[in-house]
Amino acid sequence: MEKQALKIPVICAVYDYQTNQNHATGEVKVLGSRSSPYVMRTIIALHIKSLNYEFIEEKLSEGKSQLLLKSNPVHKRIPVLIHGDKPINESLIIVQYIDETWPSGPSILPSDPYERAVARFWAAYLDEKWFPAVRSLGIADGEEAKKAAIAQLEEGLALMEEAFGKCSKGKAFFGGDEIGFLDIAFGSFLGWLKVTEKINGIKLMDETKTPALVNWTQSFCCHAAVKDVMPDIDKLTEVGKMAYARIRAAAGMH
Numbered sequence: 237m238e239k240q241a242l243k244i245p246v247i248c249a250v251y252d253y254q255t256n257q258n259h260a261t262g263e264v265k266v267l268g269s270r271s272s273p274y275v276m277r278t279i280i281a282l283h284i285k286s287l288n289y290e291f292i293e294e295k296l297s298e299g300k301s302q303l304l305l306k307s308n309p310v311h312k313r314i315p316v317l318i319h320g321d322k323p324i325n326e327s328l329i330i331v332q333y334i335d336e337t338w339p340s341g342p343s344i345l346p347s348d349p350y351e352r353a354v355a356r357f358w359a360a361y362l363d364e365k366w367f368p369a370v371r372s373l374g375i376a377d378g379e380e381a382k383k384a385a386i387a388q389l390e391e392g393l394a395l396m397e398e399a400f401g402k403c404s405k406g407k408a409f410f411g412g413d414e415i416g417f418l419d420i421a422f423g424s425f426l427g428w429l430k431v432t433e434k435i436n437g438i439k440l441m442d443e444t445k446t447p448a449l450v451n452w453t454q455s456f457c458c459h460a461a462v463k464d465v466m467p468d469i470d471k472l473t474e475v476g477k478m479a480y481a482r483i484r485a486a487a488g489m490h
């Protein structure tokens with residue numbers, strides 16, 4: 237395990253938990269880390285389109301590479317998709333770029349404008365509201381803070397359960413018969429949700445509270461574009477514990 241020396245303000249750390257698949261073509265490169273949920277989105281989208289890519293491991297714990305600083309000078313974050321010599325930043329924008337640039341593969345965004353807007357709405361909700369609550373639970377100091385984060389997460393899962401009913405129209409995925417934009421946006425967080433559940437000894441997504449999401453999780457994790465990308469939960473838990481401890485220390489918490 238590498239030393240985790242740097243303060244990373246988001247729950248993400250670096251380690252290589254799978255063998256580095258490297259289908260180099262030079263045309264498409266992904267700058268990222270395999271423990272990052274946002275990087276996972278990019279990889280799943282590339283898999284859906286059956287595209288070859290080169291994975292360039294960014295070891296954030298060792299400082300940011302020149303390539304990252306040059307490719308994402310505004311946020312300096314992973315993932316970065318490099319298509320030819322063009323860098324594309326922000327995971328949801330990257331997924332949309334992949335969908336638009338390689339339209340001959342299976343569609344990722346819904347073709348209907350309203351359904352597309354709904355998928356984008358929930359993806360933004362997950363990034364802006366729900367996933368930050370996962371992080372809050374991971375670093376929660378004391379029972380009150382834990383309870384508040386759990387309540388927020390459960391409320392969010394109830395909303396996603398309802399959204400699943402509307403978006404999937406009785407099919408296996410938010411995207412219908414195949415995984416789509418919202419499946420990718422939400423599914424990429426499942427590893428970190430499981431890790432946070434494990435660290436706290438709780439179950440947030442279960443058969444009684446969110447039965448449709450439980451079924452969806454199983455279908456999502458088994459999907460051909462996803463199964464080799466899903467993180468090993470035990471290893472991710474170790475990374476999670478270190479990342480949460482680092483964030484707590486940086487915030488002056490115990």
Ligand SMILES: N[C@@H](CCC(=O)N[C@@H](CS)C(=O)NCC(=O)O)C(=O)O
Nearest residue numbers: 246248272274313314315326327328
């Ligand atoms: N909104 C961004 C979030 C990306 C992000 O937070 N990446 C983390 C890795 S999981 C990162 O690069 N952290 C380094 C930093 O914040 O300095 C996206 O969707 O791509």
